[in-house]
Amino acid sequence: MKNYFLPLFLIFVSFGYSQDEKNEQEVKQLKAVVLNAQTDQPMESVHVVNLNEVVGTITNEKGEFNIPAKVNDTLYITFLGFKSQKVRVTNDMFKFKETKISLTELAYALEEVIVRPYSLTGYLEIDVKNLPLNNAFQYSISGLSVGYEAGSKNPSAVTKVLGAILNPADLLRNLFGKKPNQMRKLRQMKEDDQIRDLLASKFDRETLTELLQLEKVDIEDILNNCNYSKSFITTANDLQILDAISSCYEEYKVLNRKK
Template sequence: MRYFTVFLLTLFCVLTSNAQEKQVVKGVIYNDISFLPVDDVNVINLSKVKGAVSRLDGSFEIEASLNDSIHFSYPGYLAIKLKVTNDWLKDENVKIYLTEQAYTLDEIIIKKYELTGYLESDTKLIELENRMNYNFNKGKGTLGYYSNPSIGSYFSPVDVVYNIFKGKSKNLKKLEAVKEDQNMLALLQTRYDRETVCGLLGITRQDIVKTLENCNHTDRFIYTATDFQVYQALNECYEQSKIMANQNRGNQK
Protein backbone atom coordinates (compact mmCIF):
# COMPACT_ATOMS: atom_id res chain seq x y z
CA MET A 1 0.00 0.00 0.00
CA ARG A 2 2.85 2.33 0.89
CA TYR A 3 4.53 1.76 -2.49
CA PHE A 4 1.27 2.39 -4.26
CA THR A 5 0.89 5.73 -2.44
CA VAL A 6 4.44 6.72 -3.39
CA PHE A 7 3.69 5.78 -7.01
CA LEU A 8 0.56 7.96 -7.04
CA LEU A 9 2.44 10.90 -5.57
CA THR A 10 5.21 10.54 -8.15
CA LEU A 11 2.68 10.32 -10.97
CA PHE A 12 0.85 13.39 -9.66
CA CYS A 13 4.10 15.40 -9.52
CA VAL A 14 5.00 14.44 -13.09
CA LEU A 15 1.55 15.35 -14.41
CA THR A 16 1.54 18.65 -12.50
CA SER A 17 4.97 19.55 -13.81
CA ASN A 18 3.90 18.81 -17.39
CA ALA A 19 0.73 20.84 -16.96
CA GLN A 20 2.73 23.81 -15.69
CA GLU A 21 5.16 23.64 -18.62
CA LYS A 22 4.71 26.66 -20.83
CA GLN A 23 3.59 26.02 -24.37
CA VAL A 24 5.44 27.79 -27.17
CA VAL A 25 4.98 28.17 -30.89
CA LYS A 26 7.95 28.31 -33.23
CA GLY A 27 8.53 29.25 -36.83
CA VAL A 28 10.68 31.06 -39.37
CA ILE A 29 9.83 34.40 -41.01
CA TYR A 30 10.62 34.99 -44.69
CA ASN A 31 10.24 37.74 -47.27
CA ASP A 32 7.48 36.49 -49.59
CA ILE A 33 9.34 37.68 -52.74
CA SER A 34 13.01 36.93 -52.09
CA PHE A 35 12.31 34.03 -49.69
CA LEU A 36 15.16 35.33 -47.53
CA PRO A 37 14.75 35.23 -43.74
CA VAL A 38 13.68 38.47 -42.02
CA ASP A 39 15.27 39.18 -38.64
CA ASP A 40 14.29 41.60 -35.87
CA VAL A 41 10.57 41.19 -36.61
CA ASN A 42 8.22 42.06 -33.72
CA VAL A 43 6.41 38.89 -32.66
CA ILE A 44 3.67 39.69 -30.15
CA ASN A 45 1.22 37.37 -28.43
CA LEU A 46 -1.73 39.77 -28.19
CA SER A 47 -3.69 37.40 -25.96
CA LYS A 48 -0.98 36.88 -23.33
CA VAL A 49 0.90 40.16 -23.92
CA LYS A 50 4.22 38.42 -24.51
CA GLY A 51 6.88 39.65 -26.89
CA ALA A 52 9.78 38.30 -28.92
CA VAL A 53 11.82 39.18 -32.02
CA SER A 54 13.00 36.97 -34.86
CA ARG A 55 16.67 35.97 -35.00
CA LEU A 56 19.16 36.45 -37.84
CA ASP A 57 17.92 33.29 -39.53
CA GLY A 58 14.30 34.48 -39.21
CA SER A 59 13.45 31.93 -36.52
CA PHE A 60 11.41 32.80 -33.43
CA GLU A 61 9.59 31.19 -30.54
CA ILE A 62 7.02 32.69 -28.21
CA GLU A 63 4.83 31.53 -25.37
CA ALA A 64 1.35 30.73 -26.68
CA SER A 65 -1.73 28.58 -26.20
CA LEU A 66 -4.44 27.35 -28.52
CA ASN A 67 -6.43 30.21 -30.16
CA ASP A 68 -3.99 32.93 -29.04
CA SER A 69 -3.47 35.74 -31.58
CA ILE A 70 0.14 36.30 -32.72
CA HIS A 71 0.96 39.65 -34.33
CA PHE A 72 3.94 40.07 -36.68
CA SER A 73 5.24 43.50 -37.69
CA TYR A 74 8.39 45.09 -39.08
CA PRO A 75 8.98 48.53 -40.65
CA GLY A 76 8.48 48.36 -44.41
CA TYR A 77 6.30 45.23 -44.24
CA LEU A 78 2.56 44.72 -43.90
CA ALA A 79 1.65 43.57 -40.39
CA ILE A 80 -0.19 40.26 -40.10
CA LYS A 81 -2.05 38.47 -37.30
CA LEU A 82 -2.33 34.67 -37.04
CA LYS A 83 -4.31 32.45 -34.68
CA VAL A 84 -2.55 29.57 -32.90
CA THR A 85 -3.88 26.19 -34.01
CA ASN A 86 -3.22 22.65 -32.77
CA ASP A 87 -1.16 22.00 -35.88
CA TRP A 88 1.05 25.00 -35.16
CA LEU A 89 1.61 23.89 -31.56
CA LYS A 90 2.86 20.53 -32.86
CA ASP A 91 4.89 21.82 -35.83
CA GLU A 92 8.20 23.60 -35.17
CA ASN A 93 8.86 24.32 -38.86
CA VAL A 94 6.02 26.72 -39.60
CA LYS A 95 6.96 29.30 -42.25
CA ILE A 96 5.60 32.86 -42.01
CA TYR A 97 5.80 35.11 -45.08
CA LEU A 98 5.77 38.91 -44.82
CA THR A 99 4.87 41.19 -47.72
CA GLU A 100 6.76 44.44 -48.30
CA GLN A 101 4.68 47.60 -48.33
CA ALA A 102 4.41 49.49 -51.61
CA TYR A 103 4.74 53.25 -51.23
CA THR A 104 3.57 55.74 -53.85
CA LEU A 105 4.55 59.37 -53.49
CA ASP A 106 2.33 62.11 -54.86
CA GLU A 107 3.98 64.93 -56.77
CA ILE A 108 4.32 68.07 -54.67
CA ILE A 109 5.45 71.59 -55.45
CA ILE A 110 7.46 73.36 -52.77
CA LYS A 111 6.85 77.06 -52.86
CA LYS A 112 7.93 78.70 -49.64
CA TYR A 113 7.81 82.40 -50.49
CA GLU A 114 5.92 84.58 -52.94
CA LEU A 115 8.86 86.82 -53.92
CA THR A 116 8.51 90.11 -55.80
CA GLY A 117 12.03 90.38 -57.18
CA TYR A 118 12.83 93.48 -55.12
CA LEU A 119 15.47 92.79 -52.47
CA GLU A 120 14.11 95.11 -49.78
CA SER A 121 10.51 93.89 -50.11
CA ASP A 122 11.48 90.23 -50.36
CA THR A 123 13.67 90.46 -47.23
CA LYS A 124 10.73 91.81 -45.22
CA LEU A 125 8.42 89.10 -46.59
CA ILE A 126 10.82 86.35 -45.55
CA GLU A 127 11.26 87.85 -42.06
CA LEU A 128 7.49 88.11 -41.63
CA GLU A 129 6.95 84.53 -42.81
CA ASN A 130 9.59 83.18 -40.40
CA ARG A 131 8.12 85.20 -37.51
CA MET A 132 4.60 83.89 -38.21
CA ASN A 133 5.80 80.29 -38.42
CA TYR A 134 7.73 80.65 -35.18
CA ASN A 135 4.74 82.08 -33.32
CA PHE A 136 2.42 79.43 -34.72
CA ASN A 137 4.69 76.56 -33.74
CA LYS A 138 5.35 78.08 -30.35
CA GLY A 139 1.65 78.40 -29.68
CA LYS A 140 1.03 74.82 -30.74
CA GLY A 141 3.82 73.56 -28.53
CA THR A 142 5.96 71.95 -31.21
CA LEU A 143 9.14 73.53 -29.82
CA GLY A 144 8.86 71.49 -26.63
CA TYR A 145 8.75 67.72 -26.28
CA TYR A 146 5.46 67.80 -24.41
CA SER A 147 2.68 70.28 -24.24
CA ASN A 148 0.02 70.17 -21.55
CA PRO A 149 -1.12 66.52 -21.65
CA SER A 150 -4.64 67.35 -20.51
CA ILE A 151 -7.73 67.06 -22.66
CA GLY A 152 -8.58 70.24 -24.51
CA SER A 153 -12.10 71.43 -25.27
CA TYR A 154 -11.75 72.94 -28.73
CA PHE A 155 -13.98 70.46 -30.52
CA SER A 156 -15.37 67.82 -28.12
CA PRO A 157 -12.21 65.71 -27.76
CA VAL A 158 -13.89 63.52 -25.15
CA ASP A 159 -16.29 62.19 -27.80
CA VAL A 160 -13.43 61.62 -30.23
CA VAL A 161 -11.41 59.59 -27.71
CA TYR A 162 -14.47 57.63 -26.60
CA ASN A 163 -15.40 56.73 -30.17
CA ILE A 164 -11.87 55.49 -30.88
CA PHE A 165 -11.62 53.32 -27.77
CA LYS A 166 -15.24 52.23 -27.59
CA GLY A 167 -15.20 48.54 -26.69
CA LYS A 168 -11.39 48.53 -26.47
CA SER A 169 -10.85 49.75 -22.91
CA LYS A 170 -9.72 46.26 -21.82
CA ASN A 171 -6.90 46.48 -24.36
CA LEU A 172 -5.58 49.58 -22.63
CA LYS A 173 -5.34 47.60 -19.39
CA LYS A 174 -2.64 45.47 -21.00
CA LEU A 175 -0.17 48.17 -19.95
CA GLU A 176 0.45 46.45 -16.61
CA ALA A 177 1.09 43.14 -18.38
CA VAL A 178 3.51 44.93 -20.71
CA LYS A 179 5.48 46.23 -17.72
CA GLU A 180 5.73 42.72 -16.25
CA ASP A 181 7.17 41.13 -19.40
CA GLN A 182 10.77 42.25 -19.94
CA ASN A 183 10.76 41.31 -23.63
CA MET A 184 7.62 43.31 -24.30
CA LEU A 185 8.90 46.28 -22.31
CA ALA A 186 12.27 46.30 -24.09
CA LEU A 187 10.58 45.92 -27.46
CA LEU A 188 8.19 48.84 -26.95
CA GLN A 189 10.93 51.05 -25.51
CA THR A 190 13.06 50.66 -28.65
CA ARG A 191 10.38 50.84 -31.36
CA TYR A 192 8.84 53.84 -33.07
CA ASP A 193 6.72 52.35 -35.89
CA ARG A 194 3.44 52.10 -33.84
CA GLU A 195 2.63 48.70 -35.35
CA THR A 196 2.87 46.92 -31.99
CA VAL A 197 0.70 49.56 -30.31
CA CYS A 198 -1.86 49.24 -33.11
CA GLY A 199 -1.87 45.47 -32.70
CA LEU A 200 -2.25 45.56 -28.92
CA LEU A 201 -5.04 48.15 -28.95
CA GLY A 202 -6.80 47.18 -32.17
CA ILE A 203 -6.59 50.71 -33.60
CA THR A 204 -4.86 52.43 -36.54
CA ARG A 205 -1.96 54.90 -36.70
CA GLN A 206 -4.49 57.61 -37.58
CA ASP A 207 -6.41 56.78 -34.39
CA ILE A 208 -3.22 57.20 -32.37
CA VAL A 209 -2.46 60.60 -33.91
CA LYS A 210 -6.04 61.79 -33.51
CA THR A 211 -6.20 60.71 -29.85
CA LEU A 212 -2.91 62.31 -28.86
CA GLU A 213 -3.78 65.51 -30.73
CA ASN A 214 -7.04 65.72 -28.79
CA CYS A 215 -5.04 65.29 -25.59
CA ASN A 216 -2.87 68.27 -26.60
CA HIS A 217 0.35 66.32 -27.11
CA THR A 218 2.82 68.00 -29.42
CA ASP A 219 3.61 66.86 -32.93
CA ARG A 220 7.16 66.20 -31.80
CA PHE A 221 5.96 63.79 -29.13
CA ILE A 222 3.40 62.10 -31.42
CA TYR A 223 5.94 61.33 -34.12
CA THR A 224 9.19 60.81 -32.17
CA ALA A 225 8.20 59.18 -28.86
CA THR A 226 8.85 55.48 -28.36
CA ASP A 227 5.98 53.02 -28.69
CA PHE A 228 6.00 52.56 -24.91
CA GLN A 229 5.68 56.31 -24.29
CA VAL A 230 2.82 56.47 -26.78
CA TYR A 231 1.10 53.48 -25.16
CA GLN A 232 1.33 55.19 -21.76
CA ALA A 233 0.08 58.49 -23.18
CA LEU A 234 -2.95 56.79 -24.77
CA ASN A 235 -3.81 55.23 -21.41
CA GLU A 236 -3.56 58.58 -19.63
CA CYS A 237 -5.62 60.25 -22.34
CA TYR A 238 -8.40 57.68 -22.06
CA GLU A 239 -8.47 57.93 -18.25
CA GLN A 240 -8.72 61.72 -18.44
CA SER A 241 -11.50 61.49 -21.00
CA LYS A 242 -13.47 59.25 -18.64
CA ILE A 243 -13.10 61.78 -15.83
CA MET A 244 -14.28 64.60 -18.06
CA ALA A 245 -17.19 62.52 -19.36
CA ASN A 246 -18.33 61.84 -15.79
CA GLN A 247 -18.01 65.53 -14.93
CA ASN A 248 -20.11 66.46 -17.98
CA ARG A 249 -22.80 63.99 -16.97
CA GLY A 250 -22.81 65.45 -13.47
CA ASN A 251 -23.21 68.99 -14.83
CA GLN A 252 -26.12 67.93 -17.01
CA LYS A 253 -28.11 66.59 -14.04
Protein backbone atom coordinates (compact mmCIF):
# COMPACT_ATOMS: atom_id res chain seq x y z
CA MET A 1 0.00 0.00 0.00
CA LYS A 2 2.88 2.35 0.70
CA ASN A 3 3.93 2.12 -2.92
CA TYR A 4 0.50 3.47 -3.98
CA PHE A 5 0.44 6.36 -1.53
CA LEU A 6 3.94 7.65 -2.31
CA PRO A 7 3.30 8.66 -5.95
CA LEU A 8 0.03 10.28 -4.91
CA PHE A 9 1.81 12.23 -2.20
CA LEU A 10 4.44 13.41 -4.70
CA ILE A 11 1.73 14.56 -7.09
CA PHE A 12 0.12 16.71 -4.38
CA VAL A 13 3.49 18.14 -3.34
CA SER A 14 4.40 18.91 -6.94
CA PHE A 15 0.99 20.53 -7.50
CA GLY A 16 1.42 22.61 -4.36
CA TYR A 17 4.82 23.88 -5.48
CA SER A 18 3.56 24.75 -8.95
CA GLN A 19 0.62 26.66 -7.46
CA ASP A 20 2.93 28.63 -5.16
CA GLU A 21 5.22 29.45 -8.08
CA LYS A 22 2.23 30.54 -10.16
CA ASN A 23 0.95 32.77 -7.36
CA GLU A 24 4.36 34.39 -7.03
CA GLN A 25 4.31 35.28 -10.74
CA GLU A 26 0.86 36.91 -10.61
CA VAL A 27 0.74 40.70 -10.83
CA LYS A 28 -1.06 42.06 -7.76
CA GLN A 29 -1.47 45.43 -6.08
CA LEU A 30 1.40 46.09 -3.69
CA LYS A 31 0.88 48.59 -0.87
CA ALA A 32 3.74 50.15 1.11
CA VAL A 33 4.81 53.36 2.88
CA VAL A 34 7.81 55.59 2.18
CA LEU A 35 9.43 57.26 5.20
CA ASN A 36 12.17 59.81 5.79
CA ALA A 37 15.01 57.78 7.30
CA GLN A 38 16.12 60.72 9.49
CA THR A 39 12.71 61.73 10.89
CA ASP A 40 10.69 58.56 10.37
CA GLN A 41 7.95 60.78 8.91
CA PRO A 42 5.91 59.78 5.83
CA MET A 43 7.00 61.35 2.56
CA GLU A 44 4.44 62.71 0.11
CA SER A 45 4.83 62.90 -3.70
CA VAL A 46 7.65 60.34 -3.87
CA HIS A 47 7.88 58.70 -7.29
CA VAL A 48 7.73 54.90 -7.33
CA VAL A 49 8.39 53.02 -10.58
CA ASN A 50 8.12 49.28 -11.16
CA LEU A 51 11.07 48.69 -13.51
CA ASN A 52 9.72 45.32 -14.66
CA GLU A 53 6.09 46.25 -15.30
CA VAL A 54 7.04 49.79 -16.44
CA VAL A 55 4.34 51.52 -14.41
CA GLY A 56 4.67 54.39 -11.97
CA THR A 57 2.83 56.06 -9.11
CA ILE A 58 3.41 58.63 -6.36
CA THR A 59 2.90 58.50 -2.60
CA ASN A 60 -0.05 60.26 -0.94
CA GLU A 61 0.07 62.59 2.09
CA LYS A 62 0.53 59.55 4.36
CA GLY A 63 3.49 58.30 2.34
CA GLU A 64 1.43 55.38 1.02
CA PHE A 65 1.45 54.02 -2.51
CA ASN A 66 -0.19 51.21 -4.47
CA ILE A 67 1.46 49.75 -7.55
CA PRO A 68 1.00 46.63 -9.71
CA ALA A 69 3.82 44.19 -8.98
CA LYS A 70 4.80 40.56 -8.65
CA VAL A 71 7.44 38.75 -6.63
CA ASN A 72 11.02 39.58 -7.75
CA ASP A 73 10.01 42.80 -9.49
CA THR A 74 12.24 45.80 -8.74
CA LEU A 75 10.79 49.07 -7.47
CA TYR A 76 12.75 52.25 -8.16
CA ILE A 77 11.97 54.95 -5.59
CA THR A 78 13.15 58.51 -6.08
CA PHE A 79 12.61 61.96 -4.56
CA LEU A 80 14.50 65.21 -5.08
CA GLY A 81 17.16 65.69 -2.42
CA PHE A 82 17.11 62.04 -1.34
CA LYS A 83 19.16 59.05 -2.41
CA SER A 84 17.21 56.92 -4.87
CA GLN A 85 16.60 53.35 -3.82
CA LYS A 86 15.86 50.05 -5.53
CA VAL A 87 13.73 47.51 -3.65
CA ARG A 88 13.18 43.89 -4.70
CA VAL A 89 9.57 42.78 -4.20
CA THR A 90 9.22 39.73 -1.94
CA ASN A 91 6.31 37.46 -1.10
CA ASP A 92 6.30 38.81 2.48
CA MET A 93 5.52 42.29 1.17
CA PHE A 94 2.17 41.00 -0.08
CA LYS A 95 1.46 38.86 2.98
CA PHE A 96 2.07 41.37 5.79
CA LYS A 97 1.11 44.58 3.94
CA GLU A 98 3.02 46.81 6.34
CA THR A 99 6.14 47.35 4.28
CA LYS A 100 8.05 50.50 5.15
CA ILE A 101 10.71 51.88 2.83
CA SER A 102 13.08 54.58 4.08
CA LEU A 103 14.86 57.18 1.95
CA THR A 104 18.05 58.88 3.11
CA GLU A 105 18.52 62.60 2.57
CA LEU A 106 21.49 63.68 0.49
CA ALA A 107 24.03 66.23 1.70
CA TYR A 108 24.74 68.88 -0.89
CA ALA A 109 28.01 70.79 -1.15
CA LEU A 110 27.38 73.92 -3.18
CA GLU A 111 30.31 74.96 -5.29
CA GLU A 112 31.16 78.59 -5.88
CA VAL A 113 29.52 79.92 -9.02
CA ILE A 114 31.18 82.78 -10.86
CA VAL A 115 28.81 84.87 -12.95
CA ARG A 116 30.43 86.78 -15.75
CA PRO A 117 28.00 89.29 -17.24
CA TYR A 118 28.34 90.17 -20.87
CA SER A 119 29.70 93.66 -21.52
CA LEU A 120 27.17 95.34 -23.78
CA THR A 121 28.07 98.51 -25.61
CA GLY A 122 24.62 99.46 -26.84
CA TYR A 123 25.65 98.99 -30.46
CA LEU A 124 23.74 96.04 -31.91
CA GLU A 125 26.40 95.01 -34.46
CA ILE A 126 29.11 94.82 -31.77
CA ASP A 127 26.96 93.23 -29.03
CA VAL A 128 25.70 90.48 -31.35
CA LYS A 129 29.28 89.40 -32.03
CA ASN A 130 30.06 89.25 -28.29
CA LEU A 131 27.14 87.01 -27.35
CA PRO A 132 27.65 83.21 -27.39
CA LEU A 133 25.93 81.35 -30.20
CA ASN A 134 24.43 77.89 -30.30
CA ASN A 135 26.05 76.23 -33.30
CA ALA A 136 23.51 73.40 -33.47
CA PHE A 137 21.20 73.68 -36.47
CA GLN A 138 17.94 71.85 -37.11
CA TYR A 139 17.39 70.12 -40.45
CA SER A 140 13.97 68.95 -41.53
CA ILE A 141 13.40 65.98 -43.81
CA SER A 142 10.29 65.66 -45.95
CA GLY A 143 7.96 63.02 -44.61
CA LEU A 144 9.28 63.18 -41.04
CA SER A 145 7.46 65.03 -38.28
CA VAL A 146 10.55 66.34 -36.46
CA GLY A 147 13.85 67.95 -37.38
CA TYR A 148 17.35 66.69 -36.73
CA GLU A 149 20.24 68.57 -35.20
CA ALA A 150 23.69 68.77 -36.72
CA GLY A 151 26.86 70.56 -35.77
CA SER A 152 27.32 73.14 -38.49
CA LYS A 153 25.37 74.83 -41.24
CA ASN A 154 26.97 73.36 -44.32
CA PRO A 155 26.12 70.69 -46.93
CA SER A 156 28.15 68.01 -45.15
CA ALA A 157 25.99 68.44 -42.05
CA VAL A 158 22.86 67.56 -44.03
CA THR A 159 24.64 64.54 -45.49
CA LYS A 160 25.61 63.49 -41.98
CA VAL A 161 21.99 63.70 -40.83
CA LEU A 162 20.69 61.65 -43.75
CA GLY A 163 23.50 59.14 -43.41
CA ALA A 164 22.73 58.49 -39.76
CA ILE A 165 19.12 57.67 -40.61
CA LEU A 166 19.40 55.91 -43.95
CA ASN A 167 22.45 53.81 -43.13
CA PRO A 168 22.02 50.85 -40.78
CA ALA A 169 21.90 52.21 -37.24
CA ASP A 170 24.40 49.70 -35.92
CA LEU A 171 24.59 51.18 -32.47
CA LEU A 172 20.82 51.28 -32.01
CA ARG A 173 20.40 47.83 -33.46
CA ASN A 174 23.16 46.39 -31.30
CA LEU A 175 21.79 47.93 -28.12
CA PHE A 176 18.11 47.26 -28.66
CA GLY A 177 18.44 44.18 -30.87
CA LYS A 178 20.11 42.30 -28.04
CA LYS A 179 17.42 43.50 -25.66
CA PRO A 180 14.10 43.39 -27.57
CA ASN A 181 12.16 44.27 -24.43
CA GLN A 182 13.77 47.71 -24.37
CA MET A 183 11.66 49.05 -27.24
CA ARG A 184 8.54 47.72 -25.51
CA LYS A 185 9.66 49.54 -22.39
CA LEU A 186 10.17 52.74 -24.36
CA ARG A 187 6.57 52.65 -25.56
CA GLN A 188 5.23 51.82 -22.10
CA MET A 189 7.25 54.63 -20.52
CA LYS A 190 5.82 57.13 -22.99
CA GLU A 191 2.26 56.01 -22.18
CA ASP A 192 2.54 56.18 -18.37
CA ASP A 193 1.76 59.70 -17.13
CA GLN A 194 3.48 59.21 -13.77
CA ILE A 195 6.71 58.08 -15.43
CA ARG A 196 6.56 60.94 -17.92
CA ASP A 197 6.06 63.45 -15.08
CA LEU A 198 9.03 61.96 -13.24
CA LEU A 199 11.28 62.07 -16.31
CA ALA A 200 10.24 65.64 -17.08
CA SER A 201 11.58 66.72 -13.69
CA LYS A 202 14.94 64.93 -13.94
CA PHE A 203 18.14 65.75 -15.80
CA ASP A 204 20.54 63.13 -14.41
CA ARG A 205 19.62 60.17 -16.71
CA GLU A 206 19.48 58.03 -13.55
CA THR A 207 15.88 56.88 -14.00
CA LEU A 208 16.39 56.29 -17.73
CA THR A 209 19.40 54.06 -17.16
CA GLU A 210 17.47 52.00 -14.63
CA LEU A 211 14.39 51.61 -16.81
CA LEU A 212 16.23 50.88 -20.06
CA GLN A 213 19.11 48.98 -18.45
CA LEU A 214 21.61 51.09 -20.37
CA GLU A 215 24.64 53.04 -19.28
CA LYS A 216 24.73 56.83 -19.56
CA VAL A 217 27.45 56.54 -22.20
CA ASP A 218 25.13 54.30 -24.26
CA ILE A 219 22.41 56.95 -24.17
CA GLU A 220 24.88 59.61 -25.31
CA ASP A 221 26.14 57.34 -28.09
CA ILE A 222 22.60 56.75 -29.33
CA LEU A 223 21.86 60.48 -29.48
CA ASN A 224 25.23 61.23 -31.09
CA ASN A 225 24.52 58.56 -33.67
CA CYS A 226 21.19 60.26 -34.38
CA ASN A 227 22.95 63.62 -34.76
CA TYR A 228 21.53 65.42 -31.76
CA SER A 229 23.72 68.30 -30.70
CA LYS A 230 25.97 68.28 -27.65
CA SER A 231 23.95 71.13 -26.14
CA PHE A 232 20.72 69.12 -26.46
CA ILE A 233 22.29 65.99 -24.96
CA THR A 234 23.64 67.87 -21.95
CA THR A 235 20.70 70.21 -21.26
CA ALA A 236 17.56 68.23 -22.16
CA ASN A 237 15.49 66.67 -19.39
CA ASP A 238 15.07 62.90 -19.22
CA LEU A 239 11.67 62.99 -20.90
CA GLN A 240 13.08 64.87 -23.89
CA ILE A 241 15.92 62.34 -24.08
CA LEU A 242 13.39 59.49 -23.97
CA ASP A 243 11.36 61.03 -26.80
CA ALA A 244 14.52 61.65 -28.83
CA ILE A 245 15.67 58.01 -28.55
CA SER A 246 12.22 56.68 -29.36
CA SER A 247 11.70 59.06 -32.27
CA CYS A 248 15.11 58.30 -33.76
CA TYR A 249 14.59 54.55 -33.64
CA GLU A 250 11.00 54.59 -34.92
CA GLU A 251 11.90 56.83 -37.88
CA TYR A 252 14.91 54.70 -38.72
CA LYS A 253 12.61 51.66 -38.89
CA VAL A 254 10.13 53.49 -41.16
CA LEU A 255 12.81 54.60 -43.60
CA ASN A 256 14.58 51.24 -43.48
CA ARG A 257 11.33 49.52 -44.51
CA LYS A 258 11.10 51.69 -47.64
CA LYS A 259 14.46 50.53 -48.96
